[in-house]
Amino acid sequence: MHLYNKLSAKERAQLIEQAGEERLTLSFYKYHKIGNPELFRNHLFIAWDAMEALGRIYVAHEGINAQMSVPAKRFTEFKEHLDGINFLENVRLNIAREQDNKSFLKLKVKVRHKIVADGLEDETFDVTNKGVHVNASTFNELIEDDNTVLVDMRNHYESEIGHFKNAVTPDVDTFRDSLDIIEEDLKNHKEDKKLVMYCTGGIRCEKASAYFKHKGFKNVFQLEGGIIEYARQVEAEKLDNKFKGKNFVFDHRRGERISDDVISNCHQCGNPCDEHVNCANEACHLLFIQCEECAKANQNCCSTECAEINALPYEEQKKLRSGKGNSNKIFKKGRSEKLAFKK
Known part of the structure; x- marks a missing residue:
C-alpha cells in the first residue's frame, strides 16, 4: 500500500x-x-x-x-x-x-516540527492555554470598544487585500515575525487593554493568544473560526460586516470575497485590484497582485525579464534553472523590486 x-x-x-x-x-x-x-x-x-x-x-x-x-x-x-x-x-x-x-x-x-512555525523553543509555553474564543456578534461589539486593540495575525500580503476596519496589520512576512513586534508595541497595555486577534481560520491567533497570555497579557480574545467562520455567521445571522475586501486563502483560489470593497492595487500599474497570481516564469513564481490588463501586457509575468524567459522553449527554461536554487524573493511575497506599486 x-x-x-x-x-x-x-x-x-x-x-x-x-x-x-x-x-x-x-x-x-x-x-x-x-x-x-x-x-x-x-x-x-x-x-x-x-x-x-x-x-x-x-x-x-x-x-x-x-x-x-x-x-x-x-x-x-x-x-x-x-x-x-x-x-x-x-x-x-x-x-x-x-x-x-x-x-x-x-x-x-x-x-512537521510544528503545525504553525513560530520560532519559539520555550518549553514553559503551553499552546493549549488559549485566549477567549468569541463569535462574530461578540467580536463586532469588542472591536467597537475604545479599550480594544484589534490585531491581524496574518502576513502583509494577506491583510493587503482585506482586513477588519481599525485593525493593526503588522508589515511582516511570517507569523513568527509578528509575535515580538506586537508584544513590544503593546507592552504597556498588558493589563488595561483588550487584545483581540483574528486570522484566516483561527489556527494562528489561537497560538498567538496562548503566547500573549504566557507573556502576561490579561485580556486576550480571538475570533472563533477566523475570517472564514465570521463571514458565514455574518451572512447567516444578518450581522454588520466589519471586514473589507477579500480573505486570502492557501489553495488555488487564493482568495474569497467577503465584501465588494477593493482595498489594494495592482503591483504593476497601481490601479485598484485584489487578484493574486503567481509569475508564469517557473524560475520566479513570485506571488503578487496583477490586473487583467497587466497580465495581458506582461504575459502573466511579474516583469519584462520574466516574460522573456517564459517565452523561451521549455527545455531552454529548464537549462536556465538547472543548478540554481529558488530566489529568496519567492518567499517574500509581493516584495520584488521589479514591482513598481508593491505595498
Missing part, C-alpha cells in the same frame, strides 16, 4: 474533470499532543487517499492543520472518520464560501 501521492497535478485535474462530481473545499485544525506524528500521518493518508480526498495537511507533536478538498458525496464518510479520532470528534470544519473543484490537486500529508 502506497503512502504518498503518485499522480501529478495535471493528471489529477483531468480525473476530476472526467468525474464531473462536486467537491467541497474545507479546512480544520486542532492543537493536541500527538505522541507519534509519523504513525498518525500514515493512518490519515491511507484513509483519506481511499476517499479521494486531496489537500495540504501538516501533522506535528502539537497537533494537526489541514486544508482539503473532499468529494461532496463522501463528506459524511470523511466526517465520520474524523469523529472516530478522539481529539478530532466534532472538530469545527470551515467550509469555503467559494467552491472550486480544483482547489487542491494532490494529497500531501507531511510531518
Whole structure:
C-alpha cells in the first residue's frame, strides 16, 4: 500500500474533470499532543487517499492543520472518520464560501516540527492555554470598544487585500515575525487593554493568544473560526460586516470575497485590484497582485525579464534553472523590486 501521492497535478485535474462530481473545499485544525506524528500521518493518508480526498495537511507533536478538498458525496464518510479520532470528534470544519473543484490537486500529508512555525523553543509555553474564543456578534461589539486593540495575525500580503476596519496589520512576512513586534508595541497595555486577534481560520491567533497570555497579557480574545467562520455567521445571522475586501486563502483560489470593497492595487500599474497570481516564469513564481490588463501586457509575468524567459522553449527554461536554487524573493511575497506599486 502506497503512502504518498503518485499522480501529478495535471493528471489529477483531468480525473476530476472526467468525474464531473462536486467537491467541497474545507479546512480544520486542532492543537493536541500527538505522541507519534509519523504513525498518525500514515493512518490519515491511507484513509483519506481511499476517499479521494486531496489537500495540504501538516501533522506535528502539537497537533494537526489541514486544508482539503473532499468529494461532496463522501463528506459524511470523511466526517465520520474524523469523529472516530478522539481529539478530532466534532472538530469545527470551515467550509469555503467559494467552491472550486480544483482547489487542491494532490494529497500531501507531511510531518512537521510544528503545525504553525513560530520560532519559539520555550518549553514553559503551553499552546493549549488559549485566549477567549468569541463569535462574530461578540467580536463586532469588542472591536467597537475604545479599550480594544484589534490585531491581524496574518502576513502583509494577506491583510493587503482585506482586513477588519481599525485593525493593526503588522508589515511582516511570517507569523513568527509578528509575535515580538506586537508584544513590544503593546507592552504597556498588558493589563488595561483588550487584545483581540483574528486570522484566516483561527489556527494562528489561537497560538498567538496562548503566547500573549504566557507573556502576561490579561485580556486576550480571538475570533472563533477566523475570517472564514465570521463571514458565514455574518451572512447567516444578518450581522454588520466589519471586514473589507477579500480573505486570502492557501489553495488555488487564493482568495474569497467577503465584501465588494477593493482595498489594494495592482503591483504593476497601481490601479485598484485584489487578484493574486503567481509569475508564469517557473524560475520566479513570485506571488503578487496583477490586473487583467497587466497580465495581458506582461504575459502573466511579474516583469519584462520574466516574460522573456517564459517565452523561451521549455527545455531552454529548464537549462536556465538547472543548478540554481529558488530566489529568496519567492518567499517574500509581493516584495520584488521589479514591482513598481508593491505595498
